[in-house]
Amino acid sequence: MPEYNLNVNGQSFTVEAAADTPVLWVLRDHLRLVGTKYGCGIGQCGACTIHLDGKAQRSCLTPVSSVENAKITTIEGLSEDGSHPVQVAWKEADAPQCGYCQAGQIMTASSFLRENPAPSNEEIRKAMHGNICRCAAYNRIEKAVAMASEKLT
Amino acid sequence: MATNFIGKPKNRVDGRDKVTGTAKYTAEFHRPGLLHGVVVSGTIAKGRIKNIDTTAALRLEGVVEVFTHINTPKQAWLDLSYKDMDAPPGEPFRPLHNDKIQFNMQPVALVVAETLELAQYAATLVKVEYEVEEHRTKLADHLEDAIDGDGFRAGFVPPKSQGNFKKAFSNSEVQLDVEYFHGAEHHNPMEMHAATVFYEEDGSLTIYDKTQGVKNSQHYISMVFGLSKKKVRVLSPFVGGAFGSALRPQYQLFLATLAALELKRSVKVELTRPQMFSFGHRPITIQNLKLGASPDGKLKAISHKAFSETSRFEKYVENVVNWAAKLYDCDNIEQVYKLVRLDMYTPLDMRAPGGATGVYALESAMDELSYKLKMDPMELRLKNYSEEDKSEGKPFSTKTLRECFQKGAAKFGWEKRNPQPRSMKKGHDLIGWGMATGVWDAMQVPARAKAEFSADGTLTVGSATADIGTGTYTIMTQIAAETLGLPLEKVKANLGDSDLPFAFIEGGSSTAASVGSAVQKVCEKIAKKLLKEAGKIKDSPFKGANPEEVIFADEMITDKINPSISMSFAEIMESRELEKINKKYMLLPNMLKQNKYSRNTHSAVFAEVKVDEDLGTIKVNRIVSAIDGGRILNLKTAHSQILGGVVWGISMAVHEDSFMDHTFGRFINHDLSKYHISVNADMPEIDVVFVEEPDMVVSSVGAKGIGEIGMVGVAAAIGNAVFHATGKRVRSLPITQEKAMT
Ligand code: FES
Ligand code: FES
16 A cells, blocks of 8 residues: 655654545544544535645545645644634634534634635635534634634734 | 623533544544444345345455344344333334345445455445335325324323314314425434444443433443443543434444454444435424414414324334414314334434424414414414413413513514515515414433532532533533532533433433533532531531521632621631542432423524525525523523524525435435535524523423424424515425425
8 A cells, every 4th residue: 555644733644545545534544633524525514624735625535645745734733722713713602512513614714714814704604605514503603703803813 | 709600601611622623522532453344234125135245345354344134143132122212112123133124224234344444345345135125115105004103202292182173173264274294304413423332351342422322322232232231331422413313322333332242342333424314314294284263363273183204113203293282272172193104214303303393384374374364473373372281281380482472573673574475575585574483392301410529629520411512511510610609610520421320311402401400409419518517617607507598609608698707618628638529419300390380492483584586596584583491501502502403494494305215215315415404605694582581390400401492483484484575385395496486
C-alpha cells in the first residue's frame, strides 16, 4: 500500500492507505482525529468539513492522494483550547445541541469568515446552507456566525 | 444569590467539548486491535436465504470472520429475552437468527476484518441467494386486513370513545368529513448508529453504544447473551442525535457484541447512512376526521380514525387518535386506531410519535371546519377550549394554552389577518397565515440519582440517563448547583453509563421531570446531611435546625431569619473531618397525586408561508410557537429544543418523505441527497414564547418536558397557511410544489 506524508494541524504524519481512501477515514481511523465526523460519505451533509490550506473542504470526497502538499486543519487544530472566535461564539449562542454536526459547521464558518469577515445575513445563509444539522440549530448557527464576525472585525 | 441557576439561560456545560471536537461519540472509542464489522444488508422484503456464500470474503487476508445465521450460535430462545424497555407487543426481531427474511435491508451477515476498508470490500463478496416470497408493503392496499391497534406498551393509551358520535354527528348542522395522509419518515440523526464493544481480559464487555438508554442496552445484551449484568457495562456519554431512533437496542449492538464474544476480541460496527433507513421509521398514517358542529362553532361530535403500519412480528402502537378529547370540550368522541401488518421492519418512535401525526390531521380538519363556519380558526379553538381532559374526566395539572394563544397571536400579529384565502398577495407571492394547536404528554417516570460532595467543595451527581443534545448534562448541573448552593463550576454531572443509578430511556420528554427531580432530591439529602453535621459542631448555631429554617446558597448554610448566622460548607467538612458525603435517591412518581390530573404540555403555533403563484414553491417564512411547558429549567437549551422541534415540523410539512418502492419493498431514497430535510437556507424567522407555570404535580422541579411539544402542531399550521395562501387544501404531507399547484 502506498505511503503518504500529511501535514495535519501543523504536525507531520506518514500513513499507509489506498490512494482513493477519503481523508475523512485517514483522519478518523489512521490518525484517530475523530473530531471530524462521518455523516453521509457522499458530500451531502458537511459533517466532515476540514480546511485544506485554510479553505473548507469535504473530507469524505477528498482522496488522501490529493492532499500531500496541503496544510490540513481539523477541528482539533483550529485552536488549542476552544478559543477561536467562532468556537467562542458557538458556545455562547448555544449552537451545538447533540454536537455531531458542529465540527463541520465550525470549519465551514471559520473558513468563510476568513474570506468575508463582515458578512450579511444572506451571505451567512449561503455559506452555511450545505451543512446539515439534524438537531436543527440553524437559527442559532446563523447567530453564532454573526457574533463571531463581530469579534473578528 | 449567586448560586441560583434554574431557569437561567446558562451555556451548555458540554459546549466546550462539542466545539473543540473532544466530545467522543460511540464509534470514536478505540483500543489497539479493534476489529471492524460491516453489515451485509439483505435485498428482498420477504422470503428466506437459500444459500449464503462467504468463501470469497473469508479468503482475504485480514478478514477474521463472517457471521451469518448459519454459524451464529443460538442465543436466548425466549422472545422475552429480546424485549427491551421500548418494545411494542410482539416478537422482537432477532438478528442472524435463522434463514427467514422479514424486511428489506435486514442484516444477513456481519463481516469482521482488521480494517474498515477490508471489511467493506469483503462485504461486497458475500453472495446471498434468496427464495423470494410475495411481500406487501403498501398500507393503502390492505386496509381491509387491518387489526386493532391495542396491546400494552409504555406510554400507549388504547383509544376509547365517549358519548354517541353517530347520533351527534348526524344532528350537527355543520359537518366535515376529510381524509389526511402523510408519508413515512426516518430519524436520520447525524451520527450513524454504532456499537464499539471492548472485550476485556476477564471476558466482560465494555460497550459504547449509540443509545438513549444505557440501561436498556445493558439489559438487552445481558438477556440475549445470557450474561450477568456485572459483565456488561454500556456507555454512551455523547449521542449525536437520536430523536427516538436509539430508544430500542438496534442491530449494530447485537452484531458487535456477538462478534466480540465469539472472537474474544474487541469489535466495532458502524452502520452506513443507507442502513439508517433499515430499522424503523415514523409510520405512514391514513386518517379520517369527521367533525360536527353547531353554526356558532360548538363542537358536537368528533371522530378520529387512523390506519397505520406495523411489521409482521411486532405491533407498533402510538397515540394517534387520542388528542381531540384532550384538546376540545366535546361530549361525543369516537376514536378508532387500526394497524396493517406489512413486510417491513417495525416502525419506531420518532420525535412526538403519534402526536406529530395525529394532531396534524386533527388540527388541519379544525382549520377546514373554521372556513365552513366562517369563523376565525383561533376563535374556533377558544370556543371549544377544554378546561378538563374529557377522555379521562380529569382537570389538567397545569394548562396555559389560553395564554399561549393570546401571546402567540399578539407576537404574530394574527389580528391583522384577512380571513379570505388568496387575499394577502405580495408581488408574485401568495402569503398565507395559518395556526394550529399542539399537545403532548408531560410524563414523569422512575429515576435514581446519586451524589457525592467532597471536602474540596465539589459535587458529582450521576444518573444513567442520556443527553442526546437535549441539554441533560446542563440541567442536571444547574439543578444540583442551585439545590445545594454551589457555583456551576464545582458541579459535575455524569450520565450515559450503566454503572450509574437507574434511569429510564430518554424519551417522550420525560427526562427533565424525572431525572431532574431525582437530582434535586439527592442534593437535598446532601444538604440535609451537611446541616446535621453543622449542628454537631461545638456551639453550633444550627444545632437541631430544620432544612426549612436555612438557606443553602453560595457554598454555605445561612439562617433564614438572621442571615448573619452562617457557616460555610468547607468549615463544616473540616470541623467534622469529613472527606465525602454520599447519597442516593430513588424517585418514584407519586401516582396517587398524579392520577388525579391529566398532565400535558401544549402549544399554539402560528405560521406564515409564501407560495409562488406561478411555480408553487413554498417557503415557510415565519413561525411563532407559544409553549405551555411548565417551568423552563434553562432558557437557552429549552429555546434550542423548541427551535429544533419547530424545524422538525417544517421539515415534516414540506420536505421529508421516505419513499418506498413497493416492487422491492424497500425505501429507495436512503441517503441525504434524496431524503430531504430542512437546511439552513430553509429557515424562517422563528419566535419562541414560553408561557410558564411551574407544574408541581408532574415534577418537584416544576418542569413538564419540552423535547416533543415544539414539533406538534407545526405541520398543521403550515398546511393551514398554505390553504390560506392558495385556497387549495393539500391533505397529504409533505406539501410539495406539485401538490400545491395541481
Ligand atoms: S460526510 Fe462528508 S459531506 Fe457528509
Ligand atoms: S447539533 Fe446535532 S446535528 Fe447539529
